[in-house]
Structure formats: C-alpha cells, structure tokens
Amino acid sequence: MSWDENVVRYRRDLHRIPELGFQEHKTQAYLMERLTRLGLEPKPMGSTGLIADIVGRGPGPAIAIRADMDGLPLPEETELSFSSEHPGVMHACGHDGHMAIVLALAERLVEERRFDGTVRILFQPAEELPPGGALPMIEGGALEGIDEIYGLHLWASAPVGTVELRSGPMMANADLFTIRVKGLGGHGSAPQQTKDAVLIASQIVVNLQTIVSRRVRPFEPVVVTCGTIQGGHTFNIIAESAQVTGTVRTFSRSVQEQVIAEIRRMAERTAALYDASAEVEYVKGYPAVINHERQAGAWAEKLRGVVEVIEPEPDMGGEDFAYYLQHRPGAFLFVGAGQDQGESPPHHSPHFLINERALPIGAEVLYRAIHA
Template sequence: MTQASLLQPLLDSGKRMEAELVEFRRDLHRNPELSFQESETAAKVAERLRAMGYEVRTGVGGHGIVADLTGAKPGPTIALRADMDALPIQEESGLPYASQRPGVMHACGHDAHTTMLLGAARILLGHKDRIAGKVRFLFQSAEEINQGARSMIEQGALDGVDEIYGLHNLPTLAAGKAATRYGSLMGSVDRIEITLEGKGGHGAIPDQSIDPVVAASAIVMGLQSAVSREISPFDPVVLTIGSLQAGDTYNVIPHRASMTGTIRTFSPRVQASMKERVVRLVGQIAEAYRCKAAVDYIELTPVLVGDDRCVAHVERTIDAAIGADNRIEAAPTLAGEDFSLYLQKVPGCFFWLGSGPREGAENAYGLHHPKFRIEEECLPLGASLLASVALNRLSAG
C-alpha cells in the first residue's frame, strides 16, 4: 500500500468535517482576543477537546492548552502547535462574520490555526490504533508579542517531546498548496528601546538647550550604517525605528526623547552581534550631540531554523497527500515567529499552508492587513496535513 493511500483516510476525514471547522473558525473570528487575553478562545478549545475525550491541561503559559493522545504502542512524543491570539487592528474585510470587537482582529489567521489543530486532534483519535507513541497538542497564547512560546516552555509544555511541527497560513499562496524550506525560514526578532536626555528650553534659544530631537534624528539615520557599512550585504538585516516620541508643542525644546524599534536578522551569528553595534552607535551619536543615552536591547526570538530530517519528513508527507507539484520552496522572510523557541529545544519543522484564492493569490491582502481573509478550504487540508505529519512519524504499521 502506498503512502498516499495510507493518508487518504485522513484527508477524507478532514473533508467530512469541513462545515464544522468553518463554523468554529468563524466563531473565533467574530470574537478575537489579544495576546494573553485569550480566555474565551481557550475555553472553547478546551470544551471541544474534552467532548472528544481528551484530558486537558489549561492555563499553560497564559491561556495555553496542552492535551495528549497516547497511541496503542510505546514510542516517541510528537508535538503539534497552533497559536490563538489576535491583533490590535480594526477589521475592514467586510465579511459577514467580521470581528465584533472594535480594534481587535484575527488579521494573521490564528483562528484558522487553532481550528486546524482541533481538527487534527479529532482525526488522530480515529487512528489511535496506528500510533506508536504520543501526540501532544499545544494551543499557545501570545505569539503576536513573542512571549507565548517562552511561557509554554517554562511551564513544561515541551517536557518529554521528541519533535515538534507547526504551520502558518499564507494568503499570498493559493489554497491547496504548501511551502517548505531547509535551514533558516524566518528571521530573529529583537526590540530596542532608546531614551535620550538633553536640556529643555525655548525653541527660539537653542544655544541654551541640549536638543534631544536633533540627536534622535541623527540616531535614526546613523543606525542604518550598522546595516549598510558593518554587515555583509549577503547577511540580510532590517533595522526599523517604529516610534519616536518627543515634546508636546511647537516652540519648546523638550528635555527627553524616546524611540522604539525592531531588528530582524537571518543568521544567529549576526543576531548575536547586533546589540554591541546598536549600543555603541547610539551612545557615540548621542555624545556628539551632548545628550545622555540609555539603550534597552531585548532579544525576543531567535532565527527560525528547521531540522533537515524533520523538513524532509514534512515534504514527504505533503507530497504524498497533495502531490509534489503542489509544494514549493518557501522564500525566506524576516518576519518572526516564536515557534523558533521550540526549535531551539527540540528538532522540528514549520511550514506554510496556502490560504489564498486559487487565482491571483499573489495579489491577496497579506498577513496583518485589515482586509486580510482566507479561503476556508484550507481548514480541512491543514487539519489533515498536521494529522498526517504526526501519524507518519508515529505509524505502528
């Protein structure tokens, strides 16, 4: 019997529950919750899992949920993970099931991920006798603020886990397709917070002041030299200052200025070198403008690097399930994902699942856009692929 024929029952199971998955996902979409506030979402997930017969551990790393499925025979433990949180974005999709909560939206599709993993949990229940080992289902809080995975790990979610797998929907890839990549897939995420202290005064008498606004402007521009003149052009790095706050009126030189930003890299080696560069440049530029500077450099998540063996396993599973012609090589991106923290602890693979229209997906609204939407046919496929990845790894024959 071929691998494709072995996976067909899982694909059929996913397809049969499509209407149920769509209904559940739309309910989550109407009622999004921000990071570490996912109490209602977690309660709905736990209720569904318990109805299936799972023992559920709640409140893990915030509102995270852990549930295990023990197979018919002993073997390794494979974890499957989904995230549950939404974003502080006002939805503009125009969908009949759009967010009912002003300023909060599932603009990244975590409602779909949660639904897919619930579907996988249900599918695998029907194939328990084929499992040699254990499947652990992780429903995670607070991915959007890069804190949920760390909290889950600290509270034991990975204890005893041998490998971990996860996926992310991609609206610019057509539904029915998937994308994988060996090595680095997504960038590291660091946050910088800079405070400048000068000497306030009258805007018409700048010589009697020390202007932190001018210093801040010079720092914003000067920090770009850390990328353009200190790092190889073959090592991708993005340094963005996203906010700059100073003063309250037009004719006063303020006493302080502050800014925050993010740094993304595609190499663990480069990520490790960025703090020294930023602290040095900020301090020296501030000194040149007679200001005092303080830098808080916060390392949030590492580069997301899949394990080659696990990536190969996912590729074989995808090819058997939907055909190799529906799998492409994923382009690298400097967007971050705290799934990378799990991959620092155990081997695994993270892959993209197409959620865009069959025609013109490349022109679809991207992740974090207020008009973001998914093609819901990706829900049963995502559930079946997650189940297949685990079952292929743990198949008892």
Template sequence: VEEYLKQLGIKTRRMAKTGIAGYLDVRGAKRTIALRADMDALPMDEKTGLPFAAPAGAMHACGHDCHTAILLGVAKTLSRLRGELPASVRFIFQPAEELPPGGAKAMVDEGVMDSVDEVYGLHVGSRVASGKIVAEAGAQMANVDDVTVTIRGAGAHGASPQQSVDPVLCASEAILSIQQIVSRNILPVEPAVISICMIEAGTAYNIIPETCSFRGTIRTFSTSLRRSMPKMIRRVVAGVARAYGAKFDMVYENGYDALVNDEEAVGYVQQAARDLFGKNALFFHGPRMGAEGFSEYLKVARGCFFSLGTGDKKKKTDASHHNPFFKVDESVLWRGAAMFLKLAVERGAG
C-alpha cells in the same frame, strides 16, 4: 478551546496563563507527536468588512484563528481514531506568539514538550498561492531583538531652539545613522535588518521636549552578528548624542531565536504534501526575516514549521499579514488539517 477538547475526551492542561495543552494519550504508544497552533490576535482595527470581523482594537491579522480552527478539527478527527493511532498526540494551543518572549518558551518550561519525539506547526501565508505548501530545511526565520533608545536633552520654546538641546533632532540623526550599520558595518552577503518603527516625543507643537524615544526591531541569522548588534547601535547613538550635547539610555532585549527546521522532518512534510496534493504541491521562497516562537519547540525536539498558502488575488486574500484588510482563502484550510493528520499518523508510526 479548552472546553471543546474536553468534549472530545482529550485531557487538557492550562499553561503559560492562557495556553492550552491537549493530551491524546494512546495506551502502549512509544512515541508522541506534537502539533502546534498559536491563538493570539493583534492590537489593530479590522477593515475587512467580513460579518465575523473582530471588534475595534483587536484583529486576527496574521491567521492565528485559522491555525486554531485547523488544529481543533485535527483533534476532533484523531480523537475518533484513538484506538487506531500508533502514537500519542500532543496538541499545543499557544498564547502570545506576537509578543516575545511569547508563550512558547513558557509552555516548554512548564513541560508541554515532555516526551515529545517530533513537533510540527503551520502558518497560513497570504503571499503564497492558495493551497501550496512551503517546507524548507535549515534556518528559515530570523533571530529577532528589540531596541529602545531615549535621548535626553534640554527643553525650550520652539521659537528659541538655541536655548535647547533638541532631543528630536538628535534622535532623528541617530535613526538615520543607525540605518547605515547594515550597509557599512556588515558583510553584504549577511542577512540583517534594522527597522526603527516607533518614535515618541513632545506634548505640544511649540515646545521642544526634554526627551525623545524611539524603538525598533533587529533581525539577523548569524549568532555572532546578533551579539555584536547592541554594541554597534550603542556606538552610533553615543557618537550622535555626544555631538549634540545630549545623553541617552538604551535598552536592548533579545527575542525569539532563529527558527531552524530539521532536514529529515522537512522531508517528511514535503512527501506528505506530494502524497496528498500532487507533485506540484510545493513552493519554495527561501529564508525570511520574520520571526517565530516555534523555534523554542525545535530546541527540544526535531520538527518542521511549514506554510500553507492562502493568497488568491481574485478572492482578495493576498493582503499582507498585519494589515487591516488581511483575510484568508478559507477554501484551502482543509489542506492544513490533512497535513497535520497525515504527519500525526505516519510519523507516529516512526
């Protein structure tokens, strides 16, 4: 990415260790529009069978390679139009989106958004029909937090459970009880998700271990609910641990904040989609409980994070993201580039 931008005559700067910022500066310009693509892959094995499939242990199962390709194409086109552009353009190639706190905050802290007036980003979406654009105002993606609990009991032979304080059984009940927080402690109309996705214990089938750890993700939109979640989870785990005679440790970490699209910027994106692809170009699906590091850029400048549909059942590009069979309908990626180009030029003019 860095080398390609340099070949285009675009000044670059390394940020957040493996991130790249590209500066297409226009002399005399009074505005700067930022365009962002994330670059990181996921630690999983690809099963698409594609000739360019990633080697074992790494896969672009969320489309970030598409985002990078789209933005590089946009950089190539805009670099050729440098003398005609109404504004400077900042290209943000971000690392570590999949792993909060991620690369966005680090790049912002290192100055990638300095002097930026508006910022736009896109994400391919396999569950949206190919070619459709999704751009909606307000809170569109959730706060994301991470909890890890370690239950500390007493080990024993599997044949003598009465001599143990079984941390696996205690953790199991704690996990079940935590699931009731959403259904019994939170308003039914308040979006919230608690998913315990990892559990680890033991070294052999016939040994009751000393400890059992589990880890999960918590998603909310409300700031007050987000703040109360650690207390509610701790209360439940403490009660279960006490009943079993076990002890526990809990680590709760805040991740990305909710992504809130600016209403006016959303209007620009929607109009661009209609202008480029017709009156039926848009699709609406409402807020989602996924999370996005793009929220960090929106704290600094107004903007919009929108989606480009790439799902086509006939082409088998409708597998969910983070799935080993995930792939995209490449025939519509040009639409993402067209959107970025139109936004850079039109919003650059103010």
C-alpha cells in the same frame, strides 16, 4: 459533517471571539469543550493555553502539534458575517485558522486511530507579543515525553495549494530597541542655547541605516527598522528629550551581537557629537526559527504529491515556535492561504482575510507530519 467541513465552522466560531495574549478565556473554554466532546481530557497550561493527548493504536513516537490562540488589538473591517464580537480585537493573523486546523486534526485522529504512538495537541496563548506564550507552556511541561514537534502558519501571500518549507533558518531573531536621547531644551528662537533632542534623535535614525549598508557583511540578512520617533511638546520649544524605538531582525547570533554593539555605538557617539547623551535599551525577542534538517526533509517528502512544496527564502518575521525547536527536533512551515482573485490583505491588517480552502489543506499537512 466530516472533519474537513467542520474545520471551517470551527474557524468561524473562533474568529468571532478573538482575545489578546493571556486573555484567551473564551477561546480556551471553546477548545476545552470541543476536545472533551471527542473523549479527550484537555489540560489547562501556560495560563490560558491547554494540551490534550491522543493515544494511537500501539507503541510509537510522541509528536506534538502546536497552534497559537491570540488575536490582535485592532478593530475588524472585513464585513464578514462572522466578524469579531469583541470591539477593538481581531484575528488578523490567522490564529483562528490554526486552532481550527488542529481541532479538525484531533477529530480525524480520534475517529481513525491509524497512527502509532501519541499525538499531543498544544494550544498556546500569546504568540503575538514577547515574551510570548511558548516558554510558559514549556515550563508547564508541554514538551515532557515529546519526541518531535510541528507547527504551521497560514500565509496570505502564498497561493492555496502550496506550502513553504525549508530546513535550517525559517524565521528570524526578532528583537526590539529603545533609544532615549537627553539634551537641553529651550526656546525655539534661540537654538544656540539648547541641545536639540529631536534633531539628535533624527540623526541617530539616519545613522542607524548604515549598519546594514556599511557595517554588516553584504551576504548576511539583516533588518534594522526605526518604527517610532517621539519628542517635543509644541512648535516653539526645542525638545530636551526624545525617544526612538525599532526592531532588528537577524539569523546569526554573531551578527545579532554585532548589530547590538553598533546601535549602542552609533546612538551614544551621535549624541556625544552634539554634547548630549543617549541611552540604549535592547531586548532580545523571539529567537530564530531553525527547522531541523531530518524532520523538515521527511515532512517535505510526505507532502509531495499532496501540495506543491516550495523551498522559500528565510522570512524576516518572528515566531515563538522557535523556543520549541530549541528543546525538541521538528519543523515549521507556511500554508498558502491567499485569495483566489485579487491581492490578499496583509497579515496584521484590519482587512485581513484567509482563504478557507486552505483550512482542510492545513489539517492534511499536519496529518502527514504524524504518519510515517
């Protein structure tokens, strides 16, 4: 079988054995075995990750290619013949495809040796949940001696045969916050004797929506989403405490700091209005993915005539590939993997599917990044 046929087989093998972040032991073993068969010497790194170097025909740049490895904690409902064999865990974001693409790329590079320098393939655990696996890989030496780094993400909302690539901001800062409200509980029939934490938390949720509409410049892309609100025990007791959690997405560091300050101000002052208190815990997650202009531009030129290159609006999703781009120049893009007919189930859905026709395209896209 050719490398572009093997990529589908690799993807299906890996789809069967999804594992959560830093638990990718079967996945790591599968990748190690395949790379060893190619005559490479894979090295474990970052707990359950690994790297392997492929040396070209002569001196040249050292380029890293990254694939993420982890699945998601949800049961699969695709009815595929190669569905997850691990109950409650599924490759619902395309990471199985990313690994398969990079495996097929390695196979082709070893077979052809038509490049100069070194290509380091980098399989990274735990992309899905901060603090993520990129930093442990970097701390382990994954970027030592590397000149540039490239990565991709299969994108179910884009048609096969397209890639989305831009210089500058590609994906957002992805932060999370928790607001804990402390009031005074009591009987549901006597609200005047209480400080209703559920009511206060609800008012905070409403007020936070004005950060985007009234506090940040209209030209700045910002998302403030409250994902959960929890409080109370039963219908006739006014809750003494409540909790709100959410996420913030920004691109600018200054806007990020402004939103942090606004969340604290609004939560604390809203609670104070009801003679209660609110405590805000804010955690900065993955930084924004900022593609380097020279690398993104050169990659786009290499891809013209191979695929349709689209310059997208920045995406508000987060990716820990951002950390690599803080240390080395490079770029990150989306490869269209939508279904040929009908709508594609969204990423992180138990029905998520990728179009396997995108897999050899993804390998070709990374192959072009390596070749001058």
